[in-house]
Amino acid sequence: xxxxxxxxxxxxxxxxxxxxxxxxxxxxxxxxxxxxxxxxxxxxxxxxxxxxxxxxxxxxxxxxxxxxxxxxxxxxxxxxxxxxxxxxxxxxxxxxxxxxxxxxxxxxxxxxxxxxxxxxxxxxxxxxxxxxxxxxxxxxxxxxxxxxxxx
Amino acid sequence: xxxxxxxxxxxxxxxxxxxxxxxxxxxxxxxxxxxxxxxxxxxxxxxxxxxxxxxxxxxxxxxxxxxxxxxxxxxxxxxxxxxxxxxxxxxxxxxxxxxxxxxxxxxxxxxxxxxxxxxxxxxxxxxxxxxxxxxxxxxxxxxxxxxxxxx
Numbered sequence: 001x002x003x004x005x006x007x008x009x010x011x012x013x014x015x016x017x018x019x020x021x022x023x024x025x026x027x028x029x030x031x032x033x034x035x036x037x038x039x040x041x042x043x044x045x046x047x048x049x050x051x052x053x054x055x056x057x058x059x060x061x062x063x064x065x066x067x068x069x070x071x072x073x074x075x076x077x078x079x080x081x082x083x084x085x086x087x088x089x090x091x092x093x094x095x096x097x098x099x100x101x102x103x104x105x106x107x108x109x110x111x112x113x114x115x116x117x118x119x120x121x122x123x124x125x126x127x128x129x130x131x132x133x134x135x136x137x138x139x140x141x142x143x144x145x146x147x148x149x150x151x
Numbered sequence: 152x153x154x155x156x157x158x159x160x161x162x163x164x165x166x167x168x169x170x171x172x173x174x175x176x177x178x179x180x181x182x183x184x185x186x187x188x189x190x191x192x193x194x195x196x197x198x199x200x201x202x203x204x205x206x207x208x209x210x211x212x213x214x215x216x217x218x219x220x221x222x223x224x225x226x227x228x229x230x231x232x233x234x235x236x237x238x239x240x241x242x243x244x245x246x247x248x249x250x251x252x253x254x255x256x257x258x259x260x261x262x263x264x265x266x267x268x269x270x271x272x273x274x275x276x277x278x279x280x281x282x283x284x285x286x287x288x289x290x291x292x293x294x295x296x297x298x299x300x301x302x
Contacts, residue, residue: 003183009219013164013249015291026289032154068160069220072249074291093291095246098164098223138177140166140225140244 004112005100005145012071012099014144016088020076024063027074031065038063038076042125049123051082056121058082073099083121083132083142097132099144105129108145117143155263156251156296163222163250165295167239171227175214178225182216189214189227193276200274202233207272209233224250234272234283234293248283250295256280259296268294 017023020038028035038061041047049056058080065072075096077084087096102108109119112133120142122131128148135143168174171189179186189212192198200207209231216223226247228235238247253259260270263284271293273282279299286294 004181008182008184008217010164010221010223011219013161013246017291023289023291030155030286030290031159033159065159067249068162070161072161091242091245094242094287095164095292098218135181136245138174139181140168140174141246 004115004117005102005108005143007100007102009100010070010098011101011146012073012097012144013095014073014075014097014099015094016075016077016084016091016096017093018076018088020061020063020074023074027065027072031067033065036063036065038074041123047123047125049082049121051121056081058085060084087142095141097142097144099130099146102145102147105131105145105147109133155266155268156253156259156294158251158253160251161221161249162252162297163224163248163295164246165224165226165248165250166245167226167228167235167242167247168244169227169239171212171214171225174225178216178223182218184216187214187216189225192274198274198276200233200272202272207232209236211235238293246292248293248295250281250297253296253298256282256296256298260284 024035040061041059044055044057049058059078061076063074075084077088109131118134120132120134131145133143175186191212192210195206195208200209210229212227214225226235228239260282269285271283271285282296284294
């Protein structure tokens with residue numbers, strides 16, 4: 001495969017919501033599964049969150065459902081500037097991104113930027129890091145890159 | 152599993168677009184795959200398309216990309232009334248539904264309606280049938296049911 005990600009396997013779909021507790025319960029009821037405990041992303045000192053090139057205190061509550069070979073991720077952002085908050089304000093609740101596992105985050109971001117797909121937000125999480133790439137104009141959905149240290 | 156669908160395996164994500172030719176080319180370039188030939192859904196006499204309880208002449212151009220265990224479907228609707236056209240007009244381009252394979256379409260629609268999830272659109276295709284269920288308020292995305300005759 002000669003694509004930009006070296007991977008076309010969708011590992012996650014992320015959906016923005018205003019009330020993660022309520023929507024998680026609705027998914028649990030609809031699909032007959034346990035309601036997952038929501039987690040909250042790390043504070044900026046640990047997550048090193050950058051949005052549009054500047055550090056951001058933004059955090060989000062996340063809840064995950066296993067739905068085949070991918071996870072469905074619910075995201076309730078706080079009010080600080082982030083791809084989550086701005087997209088939610090602009091588009092309303094609904095799907096925000098599809099995610100792909102990649103290797104070599106720094107080089108991948110450089111490659112994508114050289115092809116006209118700018119980095120929008122990045123950060124660290126325990127065991128890895130993520131980046132949201134602004135592919136909306138071309139692909140009509142954002143792409144998230146995930147790099148895990150333990151492969 | 153005791154969920155309403157008896158299945159939680161996402162088989163498809165559908166994305167509404169204004170120009171399927173342009174967006175298909177962008178996906179092909181981004182992921183390093185061949186640009187698929189768009190197909191057009193059947194005419195109403197064959198598809199028996201119903202939207203909000205009434206027959207509709209609506210058709211759409213579709214293009215499919217294999218992305219792991221699911222397909223990503225691009226959808227360019229025509230101007231006739233449909234879930235595709237109305238959602239596109241209201242939300243703009245972007246993800247519209249996630250799809251699940253089910254068995255027993257008629258009974259499933261009846262069950263979902265009894266739980267407060269109304270049928271929005273249904274139709275036939277060669278080898279099966281589909282139904283869009285209005286789960287947006289609860290799940291923040293529409294659910295599509297797919298029933299295939301050859302299992």
